[in-house]
Amino acid sequence: MRSFSQILLPAGLVIFAAGWAASDEPPQIQSFVDYCGFVGANLTDTHWLGVFCRNNMTDVYGYNYTWIDLDFCLGNNGSQLIPYENGNYSTSCTDCTIHSSRQPKNSLMLTCSCEDANWELVESSIELNTTLFDYNGSAGCFDHLGNKTWLHHNL
DSSP, X not given: OOOHHHHHHHHHHHHHHHHHHTSSSOOOEEXXXXXXXXXXXXEETTTEEEEEEEOSOTTTTOEEEEXXXXXXXXEEETTEEEEOTTOOGGGTEEEEEEEEEOSSSOEEEEEEEEEOTTSOXXXXXXXXXXXXXXXXXXXXXXXXXXXXXXXXXXX
């Protein structure tokens, strides 16, 4: 008898392939800072980041609202936030906030109070543009892609 994952994996590949076939070009990984709008970005429950990112449908200027669990992307290394796959930073960091800036360059900073080796809280920040990317309207890091919803704008 086939396992649940053996049935779902081929179905997922078919759906991905069908979506890819609808355009002339395969989806490309894009710079997070260049393809995601920070206006309206929000952080929920310390580790869920939501943001609007441009998808590859440039003929209709399409955007998706995407959200990703930053625990897949960041870790706490002795009170310092670092890019780390499946780092689960939110288990030892609290009071996290995001701040966007356009000067001197576009940036999206995550700042938290993170435990050091002595269990004391130390403020730490990381520029999320160094870790995250946009993949056809989904925020991603390492081998993880966030969820997304479709938004269509005619300009």
